[in-house]
Amino acid sequence: MSEPTRPLSGGSAPEDAERHLPRWIALLGAAAVGVLTATQARMNGALGLAMGDGMTAAFISFSSGLAILVVLSAVLPVGRRGVRTLVTGVGARRIPWWMLLGGVAGALTVATQGLAVGVIGVAMFTVGMVAGQTVCGLVLDRTGYGPAGVVAVTLPRLVGGALALAAVGSALIGDSAQGIPMWMLVLPFLAGAGIAWQQATNGRLRQRVGTPLTATLVNFLGGTVVLALGAAVNLALTGGPRAVPAELWMYAGGAVGVTYIFLSAALVPHTGVLVLGLGAVAGQLVTAIVIDAFWPTQSSPPLVVQFTMVTIALSSVLVASVRSPRRHWRVRKRR
Numbered sequence: 001m002s003e004p005t006r007p008l009s010g011g012s013a014p015e016d017a018e019r020h021l022p023r024w025i026a027l028l029g030a031a032a033v034g035v036l037t038a039t040q041a042r043m044n045g046a047l048g049l050a051m052g053d054g055m056t057a058a059f060i061s062f063s064s065g066l067a068i069l070v071v072l073s074a075v076l077p078v079g080r081r082g083v084r085t086l087v088t089g090v091g092a093r094r095i096p097w098w099m100l101l102g103g104v105a106g107a108l109t110v111a112t113q114g115l116a117v118g119v120i121g122v123a124m125f126t127v128g129m130v131a132g133q134t135v136c137g138l139v140l141d142r143t144g145y146g147p148a149g150v151v152a153v154t155l156p157r158l159v160g161g162a163l164a165l166a167a168v169g170s171a172l173i174g175d176s177a178q179g180i181p182m183w184m185l186v187l188p189f190l191a192g193a194g195i196a197w198q199q200a201t202n203g204r205l206r207q208r209v210g211t212p213l214t215a216t217l218v219n220f221l222g223g224t225v226v227l228a229l230g231a232a233v234n235l236a237l238t239g240g241p242r243a244v245p246a247e248l249w250m251y252a253g254g255a256v257g258v259t260y261i262f263l264s265a266a267l268v269p270h271t272g273v274l275v276l277g278l279g280a281v282a283g284q285l286v287t288a289i290v291i292d293a294f295w296p297t298q299s300s301p302p303l304v305v306q307f308t309m310v311t312i313a314l315s316s317v318l319v320a321s322v323r324s325p326r327r328h329w330r331v332r333k334r335r
Helices: 015-017 023-051 054-075 076-089 102-120 122-143 155-170 180-211 210-240 253-294 303-320
Strands: none
Touching: 015 102, 015 155, 023 054, 023 102, 023 122, 023 253, 054 076, 054 102, 054 210, 054 253, 054 303, 076 210, 102 122, 102 210, 102 253, 122 155, 122 180, 122 253, 122 303, 180 210, 210 253, 253 303
């Protein structure tokens, strides 16, 4: 039997941690994770649109996040200890090579932000991501890929997955998707599926190295390498960016990404995984529609369509989180 992951902040259980942080503050923090996620998508999308090169924009975002994590890993004792554990584990083959590939999915997500968000808007992008995460999460849970082992596929989770797909379908009704290339509508779904796989992979790596800091460092390192290769190929084929925007806020996507990853790690002992996920998705969806309302992109769908998409997507998460009778929620750990 695999051992359960210990709370990151110490203590015996999430309930212990809640006594040190009021629940309403923890919930606001979970919503803030979603706010930062949606904000990062808009930043990277705006940078990609301004440069005319989403791949280079993604590389800039990821590499800036990597630089921050390298400094933190060098300065903090837990970071240095985690890196030593990682190197030793890889050398002794206790950490398989595929656990180091979470950054590939992260690269896909950031590249998709740079390529698509500036055109289709944050709301449509976010709904597609939620659908991809929900559907892929069902598959990963059923196959036991995640750190928790095999989780039963219950009726609420199936209905939640169907609602997530319906949210994406609602975006295609009428003229809201006219003129948008189909690949731009498919990419957010694939990015969401990649995020689900990335979270499961990084969760297993975090169990091996003992700290989310090192797992996040590996994630950003792998993603930066992938995006550097992609940017180099793009440079050879297209000649690179057509402009270098002067607005500094466009380059802050990497720092925002590092912030919400660490905020998630700090909050999960206080909220639990389920409440953190619900709060983050709620914050992400609401922020997405607000951003598109006050700062629309060239192909943002009408607000009525956005509100419909966001409402259905949020409902899918709420339904998927409904607990079935206890006997249906048994988890079979990997041996």
